[in-house]
Amino acid sequence: MISMTQLSDKLLRADYAVRGPIVLRAQDLEAEGKKIIYCNIGNPQALKQPPLTFMRQLLCLVEYPALLDRPEVIAPFPGDIVDRARFVLQRHPHGTGAYTQSAGIPFIRQAVADFIARRDDVPASAAQVILTDGASKGAQAVLTALLKDPGDGFMIPIPQYPLYSASLTLYGGQAIGYFLDEQSQWQLREETLTESFEAAKRAGINPVGIVVINPGNPTGAVLSQQNVEMIIGFARRNELAIIADEVYQENVYAAGRSFHSFAKVMQALGDTETPLFSLHSVSKGFLGECGHRGGYLEIRNTPEEVLGEFIKLQSIALCANVSGQLATYLMVTPPQPGDESHELYVRERDGILSDLKQKAEILGDGLDKVPGMSVDVPQGAMYAFVRFELPQDQGVDLDAMSPEQREAYEAERNAQYCMTLLEETGICVVPGSGFGQRPGTLHFRTTFLPPRSEIEELVASLGQFHRRYTQAMGT
Amino acid sequence: MISMTQLSDKLLRADYAVRGPIVLRAQDLEAEGKKIIYCNIGNPQALKQPPLTFMRQLLCLVEYPALLDRPEVIAPFPGDIVDRARFVLQRHPHGTGAYTQSAGIPFIRQAVADFIARRDDVPASAAQVILTDGASKGAQAVLTALLKDPGDGFMIPIPQYPLYSASLTLYGGQAIGYFLDEQSQWQLREETLTESFEAAKRAGINPVGIVVINPGNPTGAVLSQQNVEMIIGFARRNELAIIADEVYQENVYAAGRSFHSFAKVMQALGDTETPLFSLHSVSKGFLGECGHRGGYLEIRNTPEEVLGEFIKLQSIALCANVSGQLATYLMVTPPQPGDESHELYVRERDGILSDLKQKAEILGDGLDKVPGMSVDVPQGAMYAFVRFELPQDQGVDLDAMSPEQREAYEAERNAQYCMTLLEETGICVVPGSGFGQRPGTLHFRTTFLPPRSEIEELVASLGQFHRRYTQAMGT
Numbered sequence: 001m002i003s004m005t006q007l008s009d010k011l012l013r014a015d016y017a018v019r020g021p022i023v024l025r026a027q028d029l030e031a032e033g034k035k036i037i038y039c040n041i042g043n044p045q046a047l048k049q050p051p052l053t054f055m056r057q058l059l060c061l062v063e064y065p066a067l068l069d070r071p072e073v074i075a076p077f078p079g080d081i082v083d084r085a086r087f088v089l090q091r092h093p094h095g096t097g098a099y100t101q102s103a104g105i106p107f108i109r110q111a112v113a114d115f116i117a118r119r120d121d122v123p124a125s126a127a128q129v130i131l132t133d134g135a136s137k138g139a140q141a142v143l144t145a146l147l148k149d150p151g152d153g154f155m156i157p158i159p160q161y162p163l164y165s166a167s168l169t170l171y172g173g174q175a176i177g178y179f180l181d182e183q184s185q186w187q188l189r190e191e192t193l194t195e196s197f198e199a200a201k202r203a204g205i206n207p208v209g210i211v212v213i214n215p216g217n218p219t220g221a222v223l224s225q226q227n228v229e230m231i232i233g234f235a236r237r238n239e240l241a242i243i244a245d246e247v248y249q250e251n252v253y254a255a256g257r258s259f260h261s262f263a264k265v266m267q268a269l270g271d272t273e274t275p276l277f278s279l280h281s282v283s284k285g286f287l288g289e290c291g292h293r294g295g296y297l298e299i300r301n302t303p304e305e306v307l308g309e310f311i312k313l314q315s316i317a318l319c320a321n322v323s324g325q326l327a328t329y330l331m332v333t334p335p336q337p338g339d340e341s342h343e344l345y346v347r348e349r350d351g352i353l354s355d356l357k358q359k360a361e362i363l364g365d366g367l368d369k370v371p372g373m374s375v376d377v378p379q380g381a382m383y384a385f386v387r388f389e390l391p392q393d394q395g396v397d398l399d400a401m402s403p404e405q406r407e408a409y410e411a412e413r414n415a416q417y418c419m420t421l422l423e424e425t426g427i428c429v430v431p432g433s434g435f436g437q438r439p440g441t442l443h444f445r446t447t448f449l450p451p452r453s454e455i456e457e458l459v460a461s462l463g464q465f466h467r468r469y470t471q472a473m474g475t
Numbered sequence: 476m477i478s479m480t481q482l483s484d485k486l487l488r489a490d491y492a493v494r495g496p497i498v499l500r501a502q503d504l505e506a507e508g509k510k511i512i513y514c515n516i517g518n519p520q521a522l523k524q525p526p527l528t529f530m531r532q533l534l535c536l537v538e539y540p541a542l543l544d545r546p547e548v549i550a551p552f553p554g555d556i557v558d559r560a561r562f563v564l565q566r567h568p569h570g571t572g573a574y575t576q577s578a579g580i581p582f583i584r585q586a587v588a589d590f591i592a593r594r595d596d597v598p599a600s601a602a603q604v605i606l607t608d609g610a611s612k613g614a615q616a617v618l619t620a621l622l623k624d625p626g627d628g629f630m631i632p633i634p635q636y637p638l639y640s641a642s643l644t645l646y647g648g649q650a651i652g653y654f655l656d657e658q659s660q661w662q663l664r665e666e667t668l669t670e671s672f673e674a675a676k677r678a679g680i681n682p683v684g685i686v687v688i689n690p691g692n693p694t695g696a697v698l699s700q701q702n703v704e705m706i707i708g709f710a711r712r713n714e715l716a717i718i719a720d721e722v723y724q725e726n727v728y729a730a731g732r733s734f735h736s737f738a739k740v741m742q743a744l745g746d747t748e749t750p751l752f753s754l755h756s757v758s759k760g761f762l763g764e765c766g767h768r769g770g771y772l773e774i775r776n777t778p779e780e781v782l783g784e785f786i787k788l789q790s791i792a793l794c795a796n797v798s799g800q801l802a803t804y805l806m807v808t809p810p811q812p813g814d815e816s817h818e819l820y821v822r823e824r825d826g827i828l829s830d831l832k833q834k835a836e837i838l839g840d841g842l843d844k845v846p847g848m849s850v851d852v853p854q855g856a857m858y859a860f861v862r863f864e865l866p867q868d869q870g871v872d873l874d875a876m877s878p879e880q881r882e883a884y885e886a887e888r889n890a891q892y893c894m895t896l897l898e899e900t901g902i903c904v905v906p907g908s909g910f911g912q913r914p915g916t917l918h919f920r921t922t923f924l925p926p927r928s929e930i931e932e933l934v935a936s937l938g939q940f941h942r943r944y945t946q947a948m949g950t
Contacts, residue, residue, distance in 0.1 A: 001776055004781060006623065007620050014791065027576065043574045044573075060538040063534045076545070097763065097765065097767070098518050098521035098766050099766060145482050146481065148481065283574075289572055290572065290574040291574060291796065292797065293608070302477050303478070309482055312494075316645065317609065318768075321796040321799055
């Protein structure tokens with residue numbers, strides 16, 4: 001028998017809170033018959049968001065092309081969908097059944113490049129696009145390639161999406177946290193970046209890159225163009241590669257805010273030096289096709305031979321799954337005006353996005369009004385990172401604790417709160433400690449993905465729980 | 476700009492010959508209009524092997540469940556397929572659109588456990604099954620978990636499938652090669668295992684596991700029950716975990732040979748100690764669904780807390796793609812006698828398998844008759860590992876070379892031969908050096924997957940090329 005002591009320490013130390021012990025407990029409770037509201041993860045279709053019709057129609061035809069030979073089957077399909085299925089199979093006759101080239105199906109890589117060029121009005125090349133099994137695999141590829149020595153590290157936001165901390169631990173790299181500024185709706189501050197960079201250097205760590213999540217996970221923040229410019233300048237001066245996690249680029253709700261891609265801002269700045277690795281996915285936006293594991297990694301300011309190493313890395317496990325590649329293709333080439341499927345596409349897309357916007361407002365406004373909780377209405381993405389206060393424990397002397405002791409104490413309080421919330425209400429959220437938070441603060445991350453009919457109840461239920469929980473502590 | 480010197484040495488050193496420079500050249504030649512016969516990779520549907528009808532019918536219905544509401548569409552589908560699509564959607568209402576649990580959809584894990592129990596007449600539990608994006612990801616998970624210190628290594632066969640050497644390099648583990656015995660149709664020899672194990676120990680390497688590929692890639696060998704027993708005993712005595720790469724378990728052609736799973740033999744031996752990690756995939760067998768990236772990892776003789784760490788590892792990139800999970804489900808629960816789809820399923824399955832068997836014979840017999848080539852008819856899998864002789868280079872003194880120099884010299888001769896073969900005939904094979912081979916021998920790996928109508932021509936073309944090439948060298 002193998003024992004825990006024989007496992008890699010890196011694996012043992014890696015923590016991925018989004019699917020941690022609270023979620024495992026939720027699955028057990030569900031198996032026992034309790035109703036669980038899974039707000040722990042951005043998994044829209046698990047919370048009844050319907051898939052877009054055009055996507056599923058096209059995927060089903062390519063999956064089983066014999067349908068195309070049956071006029072009575074395809075008669076009710078929009079003509080553009082049938083034409084596109086035929087086009088896909090003509091460009092890629094192997095359909096879903098064969099390994100593709102390591103970097104993905106060539107015409108889809110080209111379609112992604114065209115999408116970026118259109119979106120940002122910048123030049124883009126298929127050679128710089130690698131199709132991946134979701135954005136997570138793209139991020140892991142960059143960390144794998146750029147972590148050269150054990151002292152190498154990536155700057156990651158606090159709070160961050162724990163894919164980054166977990167993967168850094170797993171690959172033996174250093175996580176260099178930089179605080180996001182909760183007071184200014186979680187934007188980045190140059191001073192904070194510099195402090196964190198300098199502190200890492202002093203500690204003997206060699207920062208090789210910086211991760212930026214925009215729109216933010218778990219914060220819901222949408223970075224201003226000035227903020228993106230500042231980050232690029234900071235990365236350039238300090239010779240850092242940028243990982244731009246831009247999977248929520250379609251999820252911008254706040255009036256006056258819009259998505260500024262790193263590729264576009266970098267082009268405007270004339271920066272042809274700073275390596276940029278940008279990630280996108282079919283799992284988020286209004287598609288929510290998490291199960292298909294589709295996405296891409298676009299690489300800029302990087303010589304061809306380095307691109308070759310990324311493709312070699314991809315080749316070792318052969319290629320991304322083809323359904324996911326096709327879903328990525330459809331994400332970057334949705335129905336156009338004049339297409340028979342366009343009207344339904346627009347209606348479904350706009351319905352989902354306006355629903356998300358309303359749910360963000362209901363949740364943000366509602367929780368902010370709960371005494372002892374505070375949160376801004378999320379500007380984007382699918383999450384609110386809610387701050388909450390607990391009464392001080394009697395007899396606990398925080399000042400007597402070391403920083404590590406205090407962090408462990410606070411993480412425990414944070415986890416206890418979320419676990420009790422789950423047990424009492426069935427609401428499954430993730431403790432802020434799983435994402436990182438400033439010492440002395442407590443948070444939880446919740447999605448605002450449950451159906452609208454349930455969101456108000458969710459807010460009420462969270463508020464009642466918080467009152468009960470803090471009162472019980474106070475007595 | 477990032478430079479090669481900033482990349483991880485582990486990545487730079489990782490080599491995956493199956494998609495190496497010869498394949499990249501083949502893609503270039505194809506883009507120039509040359510006809511390429513891709514014998515480099517086990518990718519059946521890229522070489523015109525059709526998908527099984529029941530699989531695609533079911534996948535398309537689950538992809539776009541609205542079809543189930545249209546009687547005129549589903550009328551021509553077999554009744555059992557329609558019922559199964561409804562069953563899948565009832566057990567898993569999120570269909571293909573949502574992340575699943577990290578280890579995969581529960582009822583599919585159970586179906587895999589039931590399949591193993593039926594196949595081997597052994598107890599099996601869903602808790603020990605993890606659904607993966609193809610078998611490659613399963614193998615990489617085991618290496619990730621069990622490589623604890625830089626001196627840890629896995630014993631891998633020579634020749635081996637380069638996923639293993641590449642992943643070991645990438646993860647910083649040691650590859651401990653053990654020679655397969657070409658004289659006895661590539662079985663394993665205990666003496667050779669012991670020698671290789673002892674040599675590794677003497678070199679300060681700590682062997683933690685052994686990889687066995689059965690049926691063999693690239694060898695096409697099917698291990699006897701005695702051979703599997705010997706390996707298990709060896710692993711047990713030396714406290715090694717076993718990675719049993721059993722993705723070709725349906726691909727056994729030789730009369731008198733059959734597949735003996737490690738799980739079954741281990742159970743018969745009453746071994747409840749040796750950790751076993753067995754891999755299976757939808758990419759091989761008679762399905763050939765490579766593009767779906769489906770497969771599983773089954774773990775035995777391992778405590779629950781260690782299983783938990785494997786599931787945590789899987790959770791960091793969320794879950795395997797759902798289409799691949801569904802394809803795995805269908806692999807382990809094919810149509811049964813009495814089902815409407817059964818007859819066609821059997822006809823398609825048997826057609827593909829008998830075709831593969833005949834192609835193995837035509838290729839093996841044919842190439843073995845080429846003067847200067849030798850190979851047994853492959854007993855299983857999809858490959859022949861063909862040995863060939865080249866005239867000695869005039870003026871080259873092998874005895875004056877160090878072992879490293881000699882290996883490099885022979886790898887270069889091996890690669891040159893395969894590259895010239897590609898340029899002159901369009902046939903794309905992989906040099907034996909990419910898999911490992913005994914010093915002083917040369918091989919190439921070819922699949923026998925091209926359509927039957929092309930296999931004889933392929934054999935003739937390889938024979939003519941070999942004559943031409945060796946004659947040119949001799950002059």
